[in-house]
Amino acid sequence: MxxxxxxxxxxxxxxxxxxxxxxxxxxxxxxxxSMLADVIPSxxxxxxxxxxxxxxxxxxxxxxxxxxxxxxxxxxxxxxxxSSTATPRAFLLLKTDQTAQQVLASFIGAFIFSxxxxxxxxxxxxxxxxxxxxxxxxxLVLSLIIINLVRWIGHLTxxxxxxxxxxxVERAAGDAxxxxxxxxxxxxxxxxGTVPDDAVPMRATDIGHVRFIDLHRLDKLAETxxxxxxxxxxxxxxxxxxxxxxxxxxxxxxxDYDGLLQDALSCFEISADRxxxxxxxxxxxxxxxxxxxxxxxxxxxxxxxxxxxxxxxRILSQWDAPADPEVTLSHLFVRGLKAEDVLVDAFQxxxxxxxxxxxxxxxxxRSLLALTRLQPPVFGPAAVAQSQRALAHAxxxxxxxxxxxxLRQMSEEIAAAARPAQGQIGQM
Numbered sequence: 001m002x003x004x005x006x007x008x009x010x011x012x013x014x015x016x017x018x019x020x021x022x023x024x025x026x027x028x029x030x031x032x033x034s035m036l037a038d039v040i041p042s043x044x045x046x047x048x049x050x051x052x053x054x055x056x057x058x059x060x061x062x063x064x065x066x067x068x069x070x071x072x073x074x075x076x077x078x079x080x081x082x083s084s085t086a087t088p089r090a091f092l093l094l095k096t097d098q099t100a101q102q103v104l105a106s107f108i109g110a111f112i113f114s115x116x117x118x119x120x121x122x123x124x125x126x127x128x129x130x131x132x133x134x135x136x137x138x139x140l141v142l143s144l145i146i147i148n149l150v151r152w153i154g155h156l157t158x159x160x161x162x163x164x165x166x167x168x169v170e171r172a173a174g175d176a177x178x179x180x181x182x183x184x185x186x187x188x189x190x191x192x193g194t195v196p197d198d199a200v201p202m203r204a205t206d207i208g209h210v211r212f213i214d215l216h217r218l219d220k221l222a223e224t225x226x227x228x229x230x231x232x233x234x235x236x237x238x239x240x241x242x243x244x245x246x247x248x249x250x251x252x253x254x255x256d257y258d259g260l261l262q263d264a265l266s267c268f269e270i271s272a273d274r275x276x277x278x279x280x281x282x283x284x285x286x287x288x289x290x291x292x293x294x295x296x297x298x299x300x301x302x303x304x305x306x307x308x309x310x311x312x313x314r315i316l317s318q319w320d321a322p323a324d325p326e327v328t329l330s331h332l333f334v335r336g337l338k339a340e341d342v343l344v345d346a347f348q349x350x351x352x353x354x355x356x357x358x359x360x361x362x363x364x365x366r367s368l369l370a371l372t373r374l375q376p377p378v379f380g381p382a383a384v385a386q387s388q389r390a391l392a393h394a395x396x397x398x399x400x401x402x403x404x405x406x407l408r409q410m411s412e413e414i415a416a417a418a419r420p421a422q423g424q425i426g427q428m
């Protein structure tokens with residue numbers, strides 16, 4: 001993803017952008033009545049009076065203000081519900097819901113249109129032909145409001161509910177995983193082993209999560225300065241001032257090298273919050289948090305925990321055996337995702353928090369077994385490690401020996417399925 005595309009995506013995720021666009025359209029629609037007044041036949045203009053239009057606009061303005069206030073309260077309630085029943089990290093996805101933004105923006109745009117139309121009528125800005133244009137525009141705005149009201153009612157039946165939140169997180173995590181699988185090294189060359197000894201570390205100047213890396217610009221800088229850049233962090237990684245973001249080998253000397261370092265450093269966006277973009281592990285962590293909350297003694301909802309396990313299995317099943325990736329950024333070396341890290345993100349917390357629940361432990365073991373059978377070279381060793389860890393949690397928390405024996409048998413099945421892949425590293 002280029003820097004421009006990423007920034008435009010973030011811009012259009014902000015709620016004020018569609019609101020401002022609809023508001024501007026409302027002003028333009030109201031102003032068109034005055035600009036196109038001369039194209040309306042006089043015989044038609046006399047049939048529409050200013051009083052009738054003014055009454056419609058007044059009704060629209062008062063109702064849109066109430067509907068907008070009501071919709072905002074519903075959105076805030078949905079945000080609070082998602083934060084309390086799922087996880088506060090899921091709020092990021094609800095906040096960028098396009099349907100909610102478009103509906104709210106259309107209500108505010110209609111309100112602004114009504115205000116501009118009422119003021120223009122009162123000061124006599126519209127002639128007889130202008131009132132016809134304004135009346136037609138009013139009918140179009142009313143049609144838009146009706147359509148969006150119907151959409152909004154249907155959307156509210158699920159908006160902010162736990163199932164809806166889970167589906168959003170699964171979709172975001174699945175999209176991020178699919179994008180990473182399509183470019184396992186983000187378009188660069190695979191980085192295996194250690195970086196060259198002569199490579200100079202480029203350290204972070206801020207503390208936070210790496211939210212975005214402008215890889216295309218970074219590769220262009222390396223090509224221009226005849227350098228090679230070895231990324232030390234991936235999007236989502238936590239950076240501190242004592243750790244390198246990348247290592248640079250080759251390149252110019254003197255002031256030009258300092259300029260290269262500064263330009264390369266500006267390609268890394270560090271933020272306090274993680275993003276689902278470029279970071280498939282974050283989606284799995286958020287889903288694991290939802291399951292952990294459901295398995296807490298205060299909630300005691302193992303069904304949700306099992307649902308999360310199955311959803312994560314569906315996401316991880318996209319991971320195929322390592323293949324030769326297409327290299328489009330030849331001056332960058334990037335490490336791939338490790339199956340060990342991904343399975344830790346997905347299952348470690350669930351196995352701990354659901355240690356005493358046999359149904360949850362069975363779901364974890366079945367998921368690990370399914371992934372191992374699908375791709376033994378990718379998931380085999382990492383799945384065995386997670387299976388044994390989950391079994392240790394269960395043996396420490398469960399009181400019924402037959403349940404532990406059943407889990408131990410499933411763990412042995414995972415080990416047997418992974419045995420052909422022992423000694424291989426599960427990495428993209």
